[in-house]
Amino acid sequence: MSEPLIIKQQTDKWQRISPIAMLYFIVKIILGLLGNIVYLAPAVIFGYKEIIAHPHIWLPVATLVLILIFIGTFLSFYFFQYRLSNGHIEIRSGVFSKKHINLPFTRIQNVKLEQPLYYRPFNYTCMQLDTAGSNKQEAKVVALKLDFAEALKQEILSQHHRQNIYSEDGTDSNDTLETDSEKTNDSINTNETLLNTRSLTDLIIHGLTNNRIWIFLGGLAPFFDDMGNAIANFFKSFGIDIEQFFMFADKSWWQIGLFALTLTFMAMLLLSLFSVAGAILSYYNFTLTKLGDRYIRRSGLLTKHEVTMRLSRLQMIVQQQDWLDIILKRMNVKFEQSNAHGGNYQPGAANNKIIIPSVKAYESQRLIDDVYPENKVHSVIYQGISKRFLLRNIGYFLSPIYIVIAIFLLYHSNFSVLLGATIAYLFISLLIFCRWKRWGYAVDKQFIYIRKGMLGVDYYCFPIYKVQQTQFVQSWFLKRHRLSVIKFVLAAGSQKIPFIDQKIGYHLIDNALFQVESSKRSWM
Amino acid sequence: MDLPHDNFSNQALSAEQLPKINQLNQQPLAPIYPKVRLALTASIFSILLIIGVLILNQPIIPLPDNATPIIHNILLMIAILAVVILIYIYFADQKKSYALRELDLHFTSGLVFRKTVSQPILRIQHVELKRGPIDRKVGLAKLQVFSAGGALHTFEIPGLPVEDAESIRQFIISHKDANNG
Incomplete structure (x- = not known):
């Protein structure tokens, strides 16, 4: 390959990044200041008159702050250096507290390119390097030419494959991995295949469906007034007149109630708009492509994000469909990777997951089949969990609470509230019933499938050999009825199957442990 | 994806032939x-x-x-x-116990909710022995095993005699699986 050589010549010694990076640092500093605005705001508000009254004092101060920002920016830029040598990337940064990161390419799990709006005219990009392993070391090269970053990314990823082949050579059990990697090496120069794109309509739908709590409240809004009345009566029956608390001036309390209602509606509308805007911001121009065994997600309106994930890094596929999604016949598909990083240092990039938002059923099928061709998420028959789940949750938890409340209310002859409590009781029981109805599992030779949800349906599917740890739990109650709760811990989180026959539970765990230990396959 | 062929006997096993976690050779913790x-x-x-x-x-x-x-x-x-x-x-x-097998570790605990956690050695990332001042005084140690399952799912065996903890740690570190997965 010729690219790595070019990179080598260019970067064997320490070097600074392009001055364009100053833009990045200035934005970072300003964002940092804005983040602290909560603390600064009172000072600014109270000092405002002061500032206007004495410009000769405050103007220099403002200038000084600006100058400090610029100096800070320049120093951050000045002290940011990186070099590439022997398959390592080293980054030195920091003005006061110095940071030196030395990262072998082979330990880099993930390469993300992130292109903020202000980099786009100059064709620069940020490169974020994620490592595997328990210590959180992340590295970011703040400004690289786009084509250089692409070439570097290729080199890092291809080094990874080579290392894989050499280190795991000789052990038979790893030959699938090797063929995978070789395939990739061959296909590194071929074109990416496009798997999915999202149109603006899809994103608007996504924004709405992922804001469902507000829409749900919106549906309840017509009853707000009645509920308010009921609550007021409830307090009145104890001798508290809630109306007098709300007797502002000469307005009656229903006027204020109406006002509050309108306000709630406005807030909900606003939040929905925000949600849609958020969806568009992060998923605009969404594309999911595939290059060899790598899945690449690109999206973003202002800051373009690119997340690359190797197939072997995938831990679990999730298909989520909430009740609004069911009505609209849409679903979110997620490819989940290891979340050992905690994954919230980069909100815009939606950490390590690849989410394909609001796709249609056939698209979901196609995506999941592309990843795991042998999966049967949609065709397998799911086994339900025991009816004792209902008995435990409704019979032993919910009902006693309800009965105590009901007796209390009957004693006070408070029938309207009793009605409310009964409706709530029935509603929660219904939810528990839905939960029970949805919860199911299935197993085949390679995968464990779990279906769950309440109003919506979520499907989880993971290869059995990716399991990190298993748990088998049995309480006295469960033991008496030969039931068990089992849990599979994966690098992407844990999955529980409750209230299944203990024989099946034991078998699922024994089988999972056996598959992990006998296959000796790496989980990443 | 195809499975490695030499392990394909894997699938042919019936449920009766799998190693079973309900027949573990349970070891008690240190009596102290x-x-x-x-x-x-x-x-x-x-x-x-x-x-x-x-x-x-x-x-x-x-x-x-x-x-x-x-x-x-x-x-x-x-x-x-x-x-x-x-x-x-x-x-x-008194109900806590652990078990070692060739390829995995198990810890069972709980009075009302009995729980058995199983950790394949293949998936272990690193091992730690933790000893507080009191543990040191009485010669106990807590074995912590970390996998990619995250901090919430750290596999732990408390109350081991130091020598046992040390030898389990050695067993894990020198295990052929430990450097693979």
Whole structure:
């Protein structure tokens, strides 16, 4: 390959990044200041008159702050250096507290390119390097030419494959991995295949469906007034007149109630708009492509994000469909990777997951089949969990609470509230019933499938050999009825199957442990 | 994706032939461990109660009148809680056990909710021995095993005699699987 050589010549010694990076640092500093605005705001508000009254004092101060920002920016830029040598990337940064990161390419799990709006005219990009392993070391090269970053990314990823082949050579059990990697090496120069794109309509739908709590409240809004009345009566029956608390001036309390209602509606509308805007911001121009065994997600309106994930890094596929999604016949598909990083240092990039938002059923099928061709998420028959789940949750938890409340209310002859409590009781029981109805599992030779949800349906599917740890739990109650709760811990989180026959539970765990230990396959 | 072919016998096994986690060779923890935990918990609660009693009877700062019954109630609640917790610990700690197999570790615990956690050695990322001052005094150690399952799912065996903990650690580190997965 010729690219790595070019990179080598260019970067064997320490070097600074392009001055364009100053833009990045200035934005970072300003964002940092804005983040602290909560603390600064009172000072600014109270000092405002002061500032206007004495410009000769405050103007220099403002200038000084600006100058400090610029100096800070320049120093951050000045002290940011990186070099590439022997398959390592080293980054030195920091003005006061110095940071030196030395990262072998082979330990880099993930390469993300992130292109903020202000980099786009100059064709620069940020490169974020994620490592595997328990210590959180992340590295970011703040400004690289786009084509250089692409070439570097290729080199890092291809080094990874080579290392894989050499280190795991000789052990038979790893030959699938090797063929995978070789395939990739061959296909590194071929074109990416496009798997999915999202149109603006899809994103608007996504924004709405992922804001469902507000829409749900919106549906309840017509009853707000009645509920308010009921609550007021409830307090009145104890001798508290809630109306007098709300007797502002000469307005009656229903006027204020109406006002509050309108306000709630406005807030909900606003939040929905925000949600849609958020969806568009992060998923605009969404594309999911595939290059060899790598899945690449690109999206973003202002800051373009690119997340690359190797197939072997995938831990679990999730298909989520909430009740609004069911009505609209849409679903979110997620490819989940290891979340050992905690994954919230980069909100815009939606950490390590690849989410394909609001796709249609056939698209979901196609995506999941592309990843795991042998999966049967949609065709397998799911086994339900025991009816004792209902008995435990409704019979032993919910009902006693309800009965105590009901007796209390009957004693006070408070029938309207009793009605409310009964409706709530029935509603929660219904939810528990839905939960029970949805919860199911299935197993085949390679995968464990779990279906769950309440109003919506979520499907989880993971290869059995990716399991990190298993748990088998049995309480006295469960033991008496030969039931068990089992849990599979994966690098992407844990999955529980409750209230299944203990024989099946034991078998699922024994089988999972056996598959992990006998296959000796790496989980990443 | 195809499975490695030499392990394909994997699928042919019937449920009866798999190694079973309900037939583990359970090992008890160090006999001193429940006693130490009991003593430790009891002393923490005693200190709390003693502080409460001291506050009530100290002559330095006069307490407001309505504070005394509140403190009385709090102390009573602490005492009841202490008794319940001590009884629970007494019985639960005797029920803790662990098991080693060639390829995985298991830890079983719980009084009302019996839980068996199984950790394949193949998936272990690193091992730690943790010893607090009291553990050092009585020669105990806690074995912690980390996998990619995250901090919430750290596999732990408390109350091991140091030598056992040390040899389990050595067993894991030198295990052929440990450097693979």
